[in-house]
Amino acid sequence: MTIVDTTPAETVLSVSHLTTSFRVDGEWKTVVRDISFEVKAGETVAVVGESGSGKSVTSLSVMRLLDPRASRIEGQIIINGQDILALPEKEMRRVRGNDVAMIFQEPMTSLNPVFTIGRQISEVLIRHKGLGKAQARAETLRLLEKVRIPNAASRFDEYPHQFSGGMRQRVMIAMALASRPKLLIADEPTTALDVTIQGQILDLIKQLQQEEGMAVLFITHDMGVVAEIADRTIVMFRGDQVETGATAEVFHHGKHPYTRALLAAVPRLGSMAGQAWPLRFPRVDMASGTLTAADSVPDTVEGGKTPVLSVKNLVTRFAIRSGLLGRTSGAVHAVENVSFDLFQGETLSLVGESGCGKSTTGRSIARLIEPLGGSITLDGFDVLNLDSMGVRSMRRSVQMIFQDPFSSLNPRMTVGAAVAEPMIKHRLANHKAARQKAAELLDRVGLSPEMMDRYPHEFSGGQRQRVAIARALALNPKVIIADESVSALDVSIKAQVCNLLLDLQQQYKIAFLFISHDMAVVERVSHRVAVMCLGEIVEIGPRAAIFANPQHPYTQKLIAAVPVPDPARRGLRRNAVIDELKSPVRPLGYAHPERVYTEVSPGHLVMAADQT
Known part of the structure; x- marks a missing residue:
């Protein structure tokens, strides 16, 4: 007889009524309003929206990485049972090092150019796990191999500029995984990457999540990436959470006009079958969700003549x-x-x-x-x-x-x-x-x-x-x-x-x-x-x-x-x-x-x- 484990997954991150404001010209300007969601162990939740929607501010609020002198975070953020808004900064650094890790969009600005990548990953293990240098080196090599960096041993002493963009992002993932966090926040980790490297990084995050049972909060504006990686999706628009649900439900039965507009604007490979000339994108009003169908562009090519x-x-x-x-x-x-x-x-x-x-x-x-x-x-x-x-x-x-x-x-x-x-x-x-x-x-x-x-x-x-x-x-x-x-x-x-x-x-x-x-x-x-x-x-x-x-x-x-x-x-x-x-x-x-x-x-x- 097969026994099925019906134990509900542990809630790793719980965000309730999160409101984040910035001080601008002496006044508080609210940029994220009343956001609530949960991320369970082994689950991927995507936060989607365009620039200015508040998705990155949400992730930075969860990590408490905003300048406390110019920002104000209200509501409740619980990570592994701890209300992190009530923690002193010293204790919060321990949470960042052990319980939650973050991958940023541009790895070159996140990696220190004057230190080797081996030293930068080892530093996490020495500081947060108390490992000695030899142990930290061995564990760093294991992590580099885990994120599929070829010839990891020979690349331990190389600097960030000696790596391609895709390989630098792998180094960032290795660094994030060093302390085996229960929650991984990935803020646009594939936006700047080539399509083949992006595919490899998405595969890698899926596999590592499966092996480690991590919860993943994935911030992006790429709906193709959301469809491939997310169990649930949160849609944000101008600081508000306008729609939340299972990814398939949001994609196929999105209720909010902005959700429908966002999906309508996504270019889909294969949509040009049978189309002779270039095709305009549908003209979408993002606020109302109204859609004007795409039309083809008349042939403008003056072929057969001398090329320009x-x-x-x-x-x-x-x-x-x-x-x-x-x-x-x-x-x-x-x-x-x-x-x-x-x-x-x-x-x-x-x-x-x-x-x-x-x-x-x-x-x-x-x-x-x-x-x-x-x-x-x-x-x-x-x-x-x-x-x-x-x-x-x-x-x-x-x-x-x-x-x-x-x-x-x-x-x-x-x-x-x-x-x-x-x-x-x-x-x-x-x-x-x-x-x-x-x-x-x-x-x-x-x-x-x-x-x-x-x-x-x-x-x-x-x-x-x-x-x-x-x-x-x-x-x-x-x-x-x-x-x-x-x-x-x-x-x-x-x-x-x-x-x-x-x-x-x-x-x-x-x-x-x-x-x-x-x-x-x-x-x-x-x-x-x-x-x-x-x-x-x-x-x-x-x-x-x-x-x-x-x-x-x-x-x-x-x-x-x-x-x-x-x-x-x-x-x-x-x-x-x-x-x-x-x-x-x-x-x-x-x-x-x-x-x-x-x-x-x-x-x-x-x-x-x-x-x-």
């Missing part, structure tokens, strides 16, 4: 110098023999993991990085043979939109001045005319001209990206290189910005080189797709052919790793091979072998798999 951009055998390498005299000992082969054409009104997406060379390709085309060889023809310019004045003139035809608009906008310059500046510098307009055109451009990208005298810090991330797009349009470019331009945006803002780019393409016949690792967005906005790995294009072809019939193993791996917003995939294990992207570093004199491509269908070219 032609790249042939582009090579970009970075020298590696070593020794006392700084002699060149090798090179990073960032871009190797890359070739493609881009036509007016077309979107060609470059996809691949971090380090594959896609951003370097974009920057080489704009001569922000000097290529080593090949040819680039842009709107009649032989780009690689231009002098400084020629490059300046060429950049009227090609503009870039970067991933982080805050770092690409001058914080001392109003947005009106930032948009007008290119026109003034290129002598296309005087100050008055440039300012008038800047107001028109801001209006065109959905911002009020009255905002011209504001500074970048006064805008949200999505609004700043709109300013960056307006600035890129100021010179009437033929080509815009969008380098991860929507990766850091909330799902609804991402949809709005993508729709804006499609509208602008339709109106001005702009050609886009769209650089991204978000495969669901790429499927939606592209005419053609090029897949890059280790500096080379391994597959290129029409969007429908790449997504419906991927031929190269690397392309298949990228597509398979995309999280799908379907709770039926809860508990799915991808069982992806845990390895880091191979190094593009080559010794002096290394010659790349000649590559052979096979045309599997019209315009669909694939590199032989045994060549990568």
Whole structure:
């Protein structure tokens, strides 16, 4: 006879009527209002919502990591039977070290760059578990192996900068698990990661939770991740808890308008089946939940003519110098023999993991990085043979939109001045005319001209990206290189910005080189797709052919790793091979072998798999 354990799971975290406020200009401003929920042992509860919804403030309140001089936490937070709001700070440090641990979004800012990763993990064990140095080292190696870091023993004495983003996040997970906490809080732990690395991290958290019986509080705005990892979901909107329930129930029968709007805005891989041209995202009002159906973008590609951009055998390498005299000992082969054409009104997406060379390709085309060889023809310019004045003139035809608009906008310059500046510098307009055109451009990208005298810090991330797009349009470019331009945006803002780019393409016949690792967005906005790995294009072809019939193993791996917003995939294990992207570093004199491509269908070219 089989005996079934019906003992209810222990409640690890209980939050009752949590209200968090910040002191602003001498007054208390409430940012989280009356939140209540529980997380049981072995359970994953996801807190979802867009930037400003209060989800991260909720997690920081649970950890008591907010500055007590500028914040106020009310209500009750019980961890393992202790009311942590009543504990002195010294006792709270013990709780943080032993009972609860946290993984943050950006591991590079959480790891100390001057200490080895082995020392940083060992410190947790020495301080909180009282282990000696030898014991701490042995346990650290076990943890590094547990989080699937290859060659853990040889990497113990390496520094954070020597690890990839995915491997640094694994180090953070190892550090969080060092004291075997009963509760793990993961605050956007996969947002900044490539899709394949994200899949590996999600698999790892699921497996470790199963082995350790941990409770997990998972903070994210990615509904695909929520569907795959969460038992229950809490939806937050502007500081309020608007919906709570089993994940499948929230996804299939969400009652609150914001929940339905959030789900409607999520790009779904496979939604483009049978669709010939790019498709706009549904236009969603996040406050009311009203939805305007997506419509396709009419064909704007002027194919068969001379391409507006032609790249042939582009090579970009970075020298590696070593020794006392700084002699060149090798090179990073960032871009190797890359070739493609881009036509007016077309979107060609470059996809691949971090380090594959896609951003370097974009920057080489704009001569922000000097290529080593090949040819680039842009709107009649032989780009690689231009002098400084020629490059300046060429950049009227090609503009870039970067991933982080805050770092690409001058914080001392109003947005009106930032948009007008290119026109003034290129002598296309005087100050008055440039300012008038800047107001028109801001209006065109959905911002009020009255905002011209504001500074970048006064805008949200999505609004700043709109300013960056307006600035890129100021010179009437033929080509815009969008380098991860929507990766850091909330799902609804991402949809709005993508729709804006499609509208602008339709109106001005702009050609886009769209650089991204978000495969669901790429499927939606592209005419053609090029897949890059280790500096080379391994597959290129029409969007429908790449997504419906991927031929190269690397392309298949990228597509398979995309999280799908379907709770039926809860508990799915991808069982992806845990390895880091191979190094593009080559010794002096290394010659790349000649590559052979096979045309599997019209315009669909694939590199032989045994060549990568």
